[in-house]
Amino acid sequence: MRDETDLFPMSRAESPRVRWWIVLTIIAILAATAYQLRYQGRLWLCSCGYFLFWTSDAWTADNSQHLSDPYSFTHILHGFAFCGLLAWSLPQVGTSVRLGIAVAAEAAWEIIENTNFVIQRYREATAALGYQGDTVVNSLGDIMTCALGFLIAWRLGLKWTLILFFLVEAMLLIWIRDSLILNIVMLVYPLEVIRSWQANF
Numbered sequence: 001m002r003d004e005t006d007l008f009p010m011s012r013a014e015s016p017r018v019r020w021w022i023v024l025t026i027i028a029i030l031a032a033t034a035y036q037l038r039y040q041g042r043l044w045l046c047s048c049g050y051f052l053f054w055t056s057d058a059w060t061a062d063n064s065q066h067l068s069d070p071y072s073f074t075h076i077l078h079g080f081a082f083c084g085l086l087a088w089s090l091p092q093v094g095t096s097v098r099l100g101i102a103v104a105a106e107a108a109w110e111i112i113e114n115t116n117f118v119i120q121r122y123r124e125a126t127a128a129l130g131y132q133g134d135t136v137v138n139s140l141g142d143i144m145t146c147a148l149g150f151l152i153a154w155r156l157g158l159k160w161t162l163i164l165f166f167l168v169e170a171m172l173l174i175w176i177r178d179s180l181i182l183n184i185v186m187l188v189y190p191l192e193v194i195r196s197w198q199a200n201f
Helices: 016-039 074-089 097-114 114-127 137-158 156-174 182-190 192-200
Strands: none
Touching: 016 114, 016 137, 074 097, 074 137, 074 156, 074 182, 097 114, 097 137, 097 182, 114 182, 156 182, 182 192
């Protein structure tokens, strides 16, 4: 049973027609994102010549090149954040519409993240020295994991979402010496002590 003060409330009923329009909108967003990323020079698939649904090593050339990798968990956390922010800022808007907005926002980030300027920033400010940008399939996977995170947060409610957020952050720090919060810090205000700690993994 959800608490009435929950920041992720169950929305009013939405018609099947609205839900179908949101599904079609999300498909259109994914297609447009793929087109734009390819236009920016991103490869469809890994240049290695094979496709993986999952790669577990964040410090190899396979990272950000296949459908999912350890950084996919940070995109789930994006979904948590979007769920909370949109529930707070647009409480009267249905959940399906808020999901569509979250997917659009994540798609916009994927496009920005894969500009030459941001790729170079990652290479200069973080431990990702050889980072060449995401493949199109990896970016699409990131967008869908964000959507998954949104739905998980919507089902769990605020308290359990916050608990899970920090558990995932802790897991990533132990596993790959990186996390969503650390990633943001290093992009905005890189610290040499963190960079050295990550590089000596």
